[in-house]
Amino acid sequence: MENGELKNNRRAATAQVPNIITALVTDYLPTSVKEMKALGWDYVDVVLFSGDAYVDHPSFGAAVIGRTLQAAGYKVAIVPQPNWQDDLRDFKKFGAPRLFFGVSAGAMDSMVNHYTAARRRRSDDAYTPNGRHGARPDYPTIVYSSILRDLFPDTPIVAGGIEASMRRMAHYDYWQNKLRPSLLMDCRADIISYGMGEKVTVELARRLEAGEKISEITDLPQTVVRINDADRWDIADGEIAILDHDIILHSFDSCLKSKQHQAENFKHIEQQSNAMHGKALWQRHGDIWIKVNPMYPPMTTEEIDASFDLPYTRQPHPRYKGKRIPAYEMIRHSVNVHRGCFGGCAFCTISAHQGKFIASRSKESVLREIKKVTEMPDFKGYISDVGGPSANMYRMGGKNLSVCEKCLRPSCLHPKPCPNLNTDHRPLLDLYHAVDAMPGVKKSFIGSGVRYDLSMHRTGDAEIDKANRMYNEELIVRHVSGRLKVAPEHTSDAVLEIMRKPPFTLYHEFSRLFDKVNSQHGLKQQLIPYFISSHPGCHEVDMAELAAETKELNLHLEQVQDFTPTPMTVATEIYYTGYHPYTGKKVFTAISPEEKLAQRKYFFWYDHAYRQDITRSLQRLHRADLLQRLFPAHASYPTRNAVRNSNNDKNNGNNRNRNYSSSTNDRRNNPPKRRK
Numbered sequence: 064m065e066n067g068e069l070k071n072n073r074r075a076a077t078a079q080v081p082n083i084i085t086a087l088v089t090d091y092l093p094t095s096v097k098e099m100k101a102l103g104w105d106y107v108d109v110v111l112f113s114g115d116a117y118v119d120h121p122s123f124g125a126a127v128i129g130r131t132l133q134a135a136g137y138k139v140a141i142v143p144q145p146n147w148q149d150d151l152r153d154f155k156k157f158g159a160p161r162l163f164f165g166v167s168a169g170a171m172d173s174m175v176n177h178y179t180a181a182r183r184r185r186s187d188d189a190y191t192p193n194g195r196h197g198a199r200p201d202y203p204t205i206v207y208s209s210i211l212r213d214l215f216p217d218t219p220i221v222a223g224g225i226e227a228s229m230r231r232m233a234h235y236d237y238w239q240n241k242l243r244p245s246l247l248m249d250c251r252a253d254i255i256s257y258g259m260g261e262k263v264t265v266e267l268a269r270r271l272e273a274g275e276k277i278s279e280i281t282d283l284p285q286t287v288v289r290i291n292d293a294d295r296w297d298i299a300d301g302e303i304a305i306l307d308h309d310i311i312l313h314s315f316d317s318c319l320k321s322k323q324h325q326a327e328n329f330k331h332i333e334q335q336s337n338a339m340h341g342k343a344l345w346q347r348h349g350d351i352w353i354k355v356n357p358m359y360p361p362m363t364t365e366e367i368d369a370s371f372d373l374p375y376t377r378q379p380h381p382r383y384k385g386k387r388i389p390a391y392e393m394i395r396h397s398v399n400v401h402r403g404c405f406g407g408c409a410f411c412t413i414s415a416h417q418g419k420f421i422a423s424r425s426k427e428s429v430l431r432e433i434k435k436v437t438e439m440p441d442f443k444g445y446i447s448d449v450g451g452p453s454a455n456m457y458r459m460g461g462k463n464l465s466v467c468e469k470c471l472r473p474s475c476l477h478p479k480p481c482p483n484l485n486t487d488h489r490p491l492l493d494l495y496h497a498v499d500a501m502p503g504v505k506k507s508f509i510g511s512g513v514r515y516d517l518s519m520h521r522t523g524d525a526e527i528d529k530a531n532r533m534y535n536e537e538l539i540v541r542h543v544s545g546r547l548k549v550a551p552e553h554t555s556d557a558v559l560e561i562m563r564k565p566p567f568t569l570y571h572e573f574s575r576l577f578d579k580v581n582s583q584h585g586l587k588q589q590l591i592p593y594f595i596s597s598h599p600g601c602h603e604v605d606m607a608e609l610a611a612e613t614k615e616l617n618l619h620l621e622q623v624q625d626f627t628p629t630p631m632t633v634a635t636e637i638y639y640t641g642y643h644p645y646t647g648k649k650v651f652t653a654i655s656p657e658e659k660l661a662q663r664k665y666f667f668w669y670d671h672a673y674r675q676d677i678t679r680s681l682q683r684l685h686r687a688d689l690l691q692r693l694f695p696a697h698a699s700y701p702t703r704n705a706v707r708n709s710n711n712d713k714n715n716g717n718n719r720n721r722n723y724s725s726s727t728n729d730r731r732n733n734p735p736k737r738r739k
C-alpha cells in the first residue's frame with residue numbers, strides 16, 4: 064500500500080526532474096525502515112550494503128542480487144553508500160536480518176574507482192549521485208564487514224561484488240604495492256560469493272534458512288571459504304599439487320618469499336576460472352586454508368532471461384531526487400544481451416568474474432527490455448548500445464561442447480581463433496534487425512567494444528563468412544553514431560602477443576574496410592583506436608614505433624591509457640612478479656614513474672613540448688630511422704593546445720583523417736558502461 068507521504072515523495076521527485084523518476088518508492092527494494100513498513104514488512108531476511116548508489120537496473124549488482132532474492136521469496140533491503148564515519152546509524156537501522164548481511168564495494172574495485180594509474184586520488188565517482196567522490200571508503204568490503212561484525216557478532220556476512228571477486232586469492236595490490244592475502248583473510252565476512260551472484264546467493268539463503276551454519280557451508284560453488292585446519296594437506300610448499308578435484312597452490316607465505324611461486328599460482332587460478340568444470344583451489348594462509356570452490360557452469364538462456372526479466376524499475380531510487388548518476392546515464396538507454404567473454408585479453412578481468420563461456424539472452428527477453436526502454440519518457444528513439452562485455456559474442460561458443468568441457472585455454476581467440484569456436488554472427492544480426500524493427504526505435508548503436516578479429520576471421524564456411532562480412536558492413540552503416548571505437552591496444556606484435564591481442568595488420572584490414580564501406584555509403588565516420596602504454600612486454604622503442612606507425616596513419620591519438628595493474632589479471636601478475644605465469648620466462652615491464660612517462664610521451668609526439676625529449680631518447684636508442692619517421696627535416700609541429708583547438712574545428716567536419724584530438728584521455732574518465 065502506498066501511503067500519502069510516499070505518493071508525495073514520488074510527485075516531488077518527478078516534479079524536480081520531469082520525465083526521469085516515474086516509479087513509486089514502493090516499487091523499489093526498501094532503503095529505510097519507513098519504506099520497509101510501507102511495504103507491510105516487519106523484518107527483512109537480507110540486508111545488502113553497497114558502495115554504489117542504488118540504481119534499480121540490471122546493470123547494477125546490488126539491484127540484481129536484491130531482485131533475485133526477492134523473486135526467490137525473500138525480503139531484501141538495500142543500504143546504498145552507508146556512512147561509515149558517523150554514529151553508524153545506516154548499519155543499525157534494519158537491525159539483524161533473519162539470514163545474512165551482504166557487503167559489496169560496488170560495481171568496481173574501490174581502488175580503481177578512487178585512484179588514477181599514477182595513484183592520484185580522483186575527484187569524481189561515476190556511481191554516486193552528481194558524480195560526487197567520498198561516498199565510500201577505500202576497501203569498503205573490509206570497512207563495512209568490520210562494522211557489521213562489531214555490531215552484530217552472530218549474523219552471517221557474505222562479501223560479493225567485483226572487489227571481493229577479484230581479490231579472492233592472494234593478489235598483488237598496486238595501490239599498496241604489495242602482495243595481499245585473500246580478501247577473506249583481510250575482512251571479517253564469513254564467505255565470499257564471487258562471479259555473477261544470482262545462483263550462489265539464492266542457494267546460500269536456502270541453506271541458511273534450512274538451518275545450516277555459515278561455517279559449515281564449505282562446498283557451495285562460486286564461494287570462497289576459510290577452513291581452520293592447518294594439517295589438512297601434507298604437501299611440500301615448493302610444488303603445486305594437482306589432485307582429482309582440487310589444486311593445492313603455493314601458500315601465501317611462500318608467495319611472499321618467491322615471486323615465481325605467485326606467478327605459478329596464477330596460471331592455475333586463471334585456468335580454473337575459465338574451465339567449464341573447474342577444480343577447487345586451496346591456498347594456505349598461516350594456519351588457515353582459503354578454499355575457492357569452482358564456478359557454476361555458465362547460465363542457460365532461461366536462467367539469464369529470468370535475471371534480466373526481474374521487475375526492475377530501471378531507475379535510480381527516488382531518494383536521490385533525480386540527481387545525475389553518471390554510470391546510470393551511460394546505460395539508461397542500452398541493453399546487455401549476453402555475459403562472459405572468451406577474448407582473454409591479458410589486462411582484463413571480465414573472464415575472471417563472468418567466465419569465458421557466453422550466456423546469451425533470448426531475443427524475446429532482449430525485446431521485452433527494449434520495449435521498456437522505448438517507454439521511458441525521455442527516450443527519443445535511439446538505443447545507445449545493444450552490447451555486452453564484448454559487442455559481438457552473442458550466442459557464440461564451441462561447436463563441440465565436449466571439447467570445451469575439457470579446455471583450459473584462457474582465450475578462444477588467442478593465439479589464433481580456436482577451430483572449435485563458432486563465430487557465426489547471424490544470431491546477432493537477427494537480434495539487431497529485431498531491435499531496429501521495434502516500434503519507437505529509430506536507430507540502435509553499438510557502444511560496446513567490437514572484436515573485429517572475430518568478425519574479420521575467415522572460418523572457411525562460406526555461409527558464416529558471408530554473414531560475418533555482412534555483420535561488419537551493417538555495423539558500420541547502421542550502428543555507428545559517428546565514431547566507432549575499437550581496441551587494437553598496440554602496434555607491436557610482440558607486445559600484442561603478451562596482451563593476447565591479434566596482430567596490428569588486422570587493424571589495418573579493418574580500417575580499410577571501414578573506409579571503403581563509409582565511402583560506398585557516403586558516410587564520414589571516424590574509427591577511434593584505443594592504445595595502452597607501459598603494458599608488460601612493452602619497451603620504450605615499441606612506443607616510439609607506435610608513434611611513427613600511428614603518425615603514418617594520420618592518427619592523433621585520443622583514447623590512450625597507461626597500464627594500471629588491477630587484481631587478478633595475467634598482466635598484473637607479470638607486472639608484479641616479472642615472470643610470465645604460462646612460460647615462466649622473465650618479461651620486462653616499465654614500473655617507475657620515469658619509465659612510464661618515457662613510454663607515455665610517445666602518444667603525444669606531435670606536441671612541441673615533447674619533441675626535444677623524444678629526439679634525445681631516440682638518439683640514445685640509436686633509432687635514427689624512427690627519428691626521421693617522426694620528425695622529418697623541415698617539418699614543423701603544433702603545440703598540444705594548438706592540436707586541441709584544431710581538433711575542435713576539424714571534428715565539426717567529421718573527417719577521420721583530420722582527427723586531431725585532445726590530450727591524455729584516461730579511459731576511466733568515461734564511466735564504465737556496465738557491471739562486469
Ligand code: SF4
Pocket residue numbers: 405460461462466467470471472474475476481482483484485
Ligand atoms: S575448445 Fe575452443 S571454443 Fe571451446 S572453450 Fe576451448 S578455445 Fe574456446
